[in-house]
Amino acid sequence: MMSSSFNIFRVGISFVIMCIFYKSAVDSLSELSPQKYFSTLQPGKASLAYFCQADSPRTSIFLEELNEAVTPLQDYGISVAKVNCVKEETSRYCGKEKDLMKAYLFSALLFNEVKYITTLEDLQNIENALKGKANIAFAYVRAIGTPEHRAVMEAAFVYGTTYQFVLTTETALLESIGNEDIENAHLYFFHCKQVLDLTLQCRRTLMEQPLTTLNIHQFIKTMEAPLLTEVTEDPQQVSTIHLQLGLPLVFIVSQQATYEADRRTAEWVAWRLLGKAGVLLLLRDSLEVDIPQHANVVFRRAEEGVPAEFLVLDDIDSLISHVESNVHVEEIQEDEDEDTKSPNMDVQDDEVAETVYRDRKRPLPLELTVELTEETFNTTVVASDSIVLFYAGWQAVSMAFLQSYIDLAIKLKGTSTMLLTRVNCADWSDLCTKQNVTEFPVVKMYKEGKNPVSYAGMLGTEDLLKFIQLSRISCPVNITSVQEAEEYLSGELYKDLISYSSVSVLGLFSPNMTTAKEDFTEAGNYLKGYVITGIYSEEDVLILSDKYAATLPALLLSRHKEGKIESIPLANSHAQDIIQIITNALLETFPEITVENLPIYLRLQKPLLILFSDGSINPQYKKAILMLVKEKHLDSLTPCWLNLKNTPVGRGILQSYFDTMPPLPLLVVVNLHSGGQVFAFPSDQPITEQNLLLWLKKLEAGLENHITILPAQEWKPPLPAYDFLSMMDAAASQHPTRKDPECTKETDVQENDKKQHEDKSAIIKEPIETLRIKHWNRSNWFKEGEKSFRHDNKEL
C-alpha cells in the first residue's frame, strides 16, 4: 500500500536536510560543513562522511569512486556526505595535510568506529596501543560490501564501544599473521586488555564459524565470559552463558591436594577451548553430589535433558579432541541448520502447491466451462441441469482439481446434457457461503430445481465422469413391467451406464409396502451417482421374487461382469441399513486394488493380502485365492491384487517393504491396522492353494517372521517455522533505545544547531575510527590511491 519507494527517499532524512548546503557538482554526493554534518547525524543510522580541504585534483578520482559508491551504500542504510573543511575549521576530522583523505563511518549513537588497516605494522601499532586497555576484534574480509563485511559492521555497531574493531581486506596481512585461507573471512579476538607487559603479544583466538552476525555475537559473548569458573554444585545444575549459546561445558574435577596443578591445567584447557566450550573447575571435596571415583572430567552437552558424561582422560589432548569432536558434530549440525534451514524454509514442499505453481503459465481451456457469478448463478442452475465446481483461485488443491474438471469438460464436450459450470469463491464469496460452501473445492449438482447434491467422490476426471453419467437416470429408477425389470437386470436397459456401475440393484416390493419402499427410495437417492438402483412394486412382483427366490421385500443384485444375480432380503431394514447392504455388495471378493478404490477396502479394517503382479494376474493364482476365499480361509483378511502396470506407485510400496525390488509376482500380508507388520510369502514357493494355506496358518500361529514393520510415527512438521517471538525478544533486548527514524523538525535543527554540535563533539571524545573505502573499483584507481593510503596509516 504505502510501501513502494522511490529513489528520492533512499537518500534519507539526513540528506534532505543537508540539501541546504549542497553546492557541489557531484550528483548525489552531498556536501556540507562539519557542523552541519555532525548536527544531522541520526541515532542508529550510519553515515559515511568524506572530509576534504578543497577540491584538489588528487582527490577527484576518489570523489568519483565515492560517488559511485553512494547508491550501494545507501542500500545498506548508510548515507554518504562530503564535508568541506574550511580553513578556520578546527574539527579534528579535518586534518592539516593537503592530500588528506579519510572516510569515516559513523554510527552517531555509539560512535564505535572500525579501523581499516593494510599492513602488519598497523595491526601491531593498534595492538600495542590497546594493551592493558581494551580487547580487539580483528576481521579479514575479502571485500567491502560482502555479507561478512556487513556482519562485522553490525557487530561493531553493537560491540564497538567495548572492543576495538579492526578491519582489513589485505590478503598479505592475513598471511603474515599465519592464516593462509584467504578465500574466507576471518575474525580474531585479541585478548589485549589483560596484557600488562607491553613486550608480550596479545593472545589471539580465531573464530572458527563463518562470519555471520549471529556467529560473531555468539563468539564475542564467549570471549566476554569468564575464562574459568570454579563451582561446587552438581554439574547437572550449573548454568553458564555457554549453555545458552549451545556450547557444552567441561568440568575439570579437582581435589584439595592437587588444586594448584588442576587449576593450571584447567586454565590451559580453557584457553584451548575458548569459543568452543565453557571450562569450569569442579571442586570434588566440597561437592555434595557423587561423581564416579575415577572420573577426572565431566562433559555436559548444551542440549537439555542429556545427562552429563563422566570421563577418565589421561591427557589434555584427548580431552580437547573429545570436546572438539563433539562440538564439531554440533557445529556441523548448526551450520547445516544455518545454511540449509533458512533457504529451505522458503522452498515449497507441498507437492500440490508446487505442481500447480509450476503449471500456472499453461493456459487452460476454461471456456469449456461456464463461469458463474452472483448475478448469473441462480438463473443458470434453474434453467439447466448443472454441475458447479466451487473453487478458490488462490488455493492449490482447487486449482489442481480445476484441471481435472477441464479435462472432464473436454471429454464431455457436446455429449452431455449437463452444463459444466464453475464459481470462483475468491470472487464470489457471498454466493459460495449462501450455497453452504465454506471449504474448497466442492462439486454440487443442481437438477430440476431440486436440492443440490454434493459430490463426495474422488477429485478426479474419471470418478466425476462416472458420477455425472450415473446421475443421468433417477435413482431409484421406476421399473414398470417384468420385462423391463429383466432388461434392467441383464444390463440391456442402461447399456451405456454398465461400464460405470458394475452392479445394478433392483428393489422388489409389494405395492402395499410403503415404508419399505420409502426407505429404499431414500437409500437410492443417497447412492445417486455411485450405483444404479431401480424399484419394482407392481402387482405381478411375485413373478420376479419367485424367479430369483427372494422373499419380499428384497434386493436383487445383478453383477454384470460375472453375470450373476443374487437376492438379499430387506425385511425391517432402514435406509441406513440398505445403504450399508448395497455398499458392501459393491465390494469384490478379490479386487484389483487401485489408488481410487483402496479407501473402500481399508474401511473393512482387516489386514490386506496383496498379490503384486507386473501386469495381469495369473489365472492360476486368482483361482487359488478365490478357492481359499470360498472355503472361508481368508475371512480375517482382505485379499486383493495390485497391477503394477495400472498402479505403478506399487513399486514404491515394494521398495519400502524390501530394500531391492523383489521378483514378481509376490504375495504379502500387510497388517495395517494393528502393529504394521509386513509378511512376505516365500518367493521360492509356488503360489498354490496348499502352500498359501500352510503359510497363512503359520502366520496365524506367529511362526512367520515379518520382513518389516511399517513406521508408526506421527506426521510432524516437515520444517521449522520462523520463530518471530524470539526475533522480537532479541530485538527488544538488543536495541532497547532504537526507534524508527524520526524526523527532526526543521526549526529545532536550526535552534539547537550549536548546542547539538557541542553535545556531539563532547561524545566524540576519541574518534579513533577510520574506515577507508578502497575496493569499489580496484583496477581503476588502486595505483593512484595506493601511495596516499600508505601515507596516512601512520596516524593510526
Next chain:
Amino acid sequence: MRLAAAARLWGPPGLLLTFALHPALCLRPGRTAAPPHRDYCVLGAGPAGLQMAYFLQRAGRDYAVFERAPRPGSFFARYPRHRRLISINKRHTGKANAEFNLRHDWNSLLSHDPQLLFRHYSRAYFPDAGDMVRYLGDFADRLRLRVLYNTTIAHVTLDKDRQAWNGHYFILTDQTGQAHRCSVLLVATGLWVPNQVDFPGSEHVEGYESVSVDPRDFEGQNVLILGRGNSAFETAENILGVTNFIHMLSRSRVRLSWATHYVGDLRAINNGLLDTYQLKSLDGLLESDLTDLAVVKDHEGKFRITLKFFLEESNQSADAITLPQDDNDNFAMRVAYDRVIRCLGWKFDFSIFNKSLRLSSSGEFSKKYPLVKASYESKGSRGLFVLGTASHSVDYRKSAGGFIHGFRYTVRAVHRLLEHRHHRVPWPSTEHPISQLTNSIVRRVNEASGLYQMFSVLADIILLKENATAFEYLEEFPMQMLAQLETITGRKAQHGLFVINMEYGRNFSGPDKDVFFYDRSVGHTEDAWQSNFLHPVIYYYRHLPTEQEVRFRPADWALPRPTAIHHIVEDFLTDWTAPVGHILPLRRFLENCLDTDLRSFYAESCFLFALTHQKLPPFCQQGYLRMQGLMGTESLRRHGIESGLLRDYATVGRPREDGGQRPVGSSPAPGLPVQPLDGNKEEL
C-alpha cells in the same frame, strides 16, 4: 441521535415539567398498568441504531428504535456543515468479492440487500451528507425496521426487578411522559453536544454548529478558528480564498491521519490550509491551551486575544485590558480578528441518563464518551450497551470503531453476544477438518472487512478441537474480551486457539512520524515481524489467556504474550495469497504449533502412505481415506516429477545407478530448489 436536544430547545421549564410529571404519570399508574415492554430498546436511528435494528429484526427479536427526529440520521441532516463526508465511497476496486469491497466502502451498513450499498446512492468519492440521509432513510424503510420517530426519550432510569434479564429494567420516558420498559438498552445516540471551552469572552465565539457556511460572509475578514480537527479545517477550507487570513489555534499539534492511520485525525482532503501555511501564505497554525486565553471585544467590535490572567489582574474596560503584545511586541496573535469560530468537536449527551446508570465518571476522557468495557457493555449497568460513535472510547485514536465502517462490525459483535446471552444462540461458527486450517485463515485475511477495518479490536478466533483434528472458526470477536470467550460465545476453548488479527507495525506510525521513510516495507518472509503496513498477525495460545493476562499484557501488545506468533509479511496489494511468500510460511507456523504435517498430497501419495505407514497425514486422512482424494492430471504429475516432490514410479525398481533407497514418504527429496517469486524485493 440527538434525542435530548429537545431539552435544550425547551429550556429548563421543559425538563422541570418532565420531572414533575414523571411521578404523577408514570410511577403510580405504572405500578398498576405496566408500561409497554420491549426486550430491546435502541436509542437513536442513526447508522449504529439502524444497524442494530437490522440484526435484531433478522433474528426475530422484540425491539424498537426511538428517534426524536421524523427521519433517520438527523445528525447528517445538519453535519458536516459543508456537506462533504470524508468517508470514502470507493465504487471500484477491480474485484468482485463483495466482502472485500466493503473494505473500501466506508458508508454502507451491513445487510443482505445488495441494493443497500452506498455506491448506489452516490458517485462521489467523498459523498454529500444529503446522500447519507437519503441512504439511512431507505435503509430503515426497505428493511422495515421498527423505528418510533418523533419520540424524544427525555429520561432513562433503572427499575430493579429480579425477574428481569439483567436484574433490572430500563425505564425510558418520552416527551409525552409515556414510559417504555426495556430489558436491554442499546444507546446509539452518537456524540452531538458541541464541545465548549470556558474562557473569558467565549460568548463572542461562534460555534461550528451555527456559523455561516457562505464564504461571502467572510470576505476580507481576519478569522480565528479554535480547534484543529476535521471540522475546523473543513470550515477553514470553505473560506480560505475570501478571508484576509485564517489563524487556527488549539492545544495540540495537528495530527495528520495519513501519519497516524487514524481516520479521525486531520484528513488530507481538508488540509488545504496546511499547504498554504507552509507555502508562506498569511494563514497559520498556533499551539496554545485554549483555557489560558481570553477574547475581548475592542471599541471597533473586533476581537483581541489576551491571556486569562491579564483579565483577572485588572477589572478595566475592554480597551484598557493588557494585551500580550504590550510586553511582547511580536506576539503572534496581536492582530484583531473579525470572527472567532469554535470547532471543537462533540461529546456524548449524558443528561438524559439517571445517575444510577453510572454511565459517566470523572476524568477528562469520560466527559466525551460513556464508560464501556471492551464488549461495549456499560461498566455501570449490565444490559446497557453503547453502540456507534459513542462507543469509540474502546479504540479511540486506534481503530475505526467511531465510524460507520468500523462500528457496523462492532454492532454485529454486540448482537452476537446478546444472542448468546439471552437466547442461547452460540456465536456463529463453522467447523472444519484441520486440513482446512491454512485455507480458512488465508480466505479471511484476504477478504474479511471487519478484521481490516476494526484491526486490533475485532479478531477472528480459531478454537481447536481435541487432538487438533478439527477446528471451529469464529469471526470478529472483540479481542480484549478473549478471557471471557467461553461465556460470551458459548463455545469451548479447551484445546488451544489461534487469534487472527490485523496490525500495523509497532513503531511505524504516529503523529509527526515520517511514514514514508526509506526501507519502510519489508519483503522477506523472515522479516515479516517487522512489517509496517497493516498485515495479518496470528497468535497461538495453548490455553485461553486469563483476564489478568489480558489486562497486564506487555505494553504495545494487542494481546497477552502467546505461545507462538506469526506475521504474514505486509503486501503492497493487501493480497496475501502468494504460495511461497504468504501461504507457505503460514502453513509452517500452523504445523509447528500443532506439531503435525499440513501439506496437501495427491491421491497417489496418500495411497503410498496408506500402505507404507501406520498413520497418515491429516490431508490424506480427511480427504483420501474418505474417498475424496485429489487425483491430479498428467501434466501436474510431470511437474511434480520435475520438481522432485513426486517420483516417477514407472521407472522405480529398474536398475538404479545410485542404488540407494530414498526414505519413503515422510521426507520426499527436496529436489531442485524452487525460485520463489518474490515480488516485494523488486518493489523496494
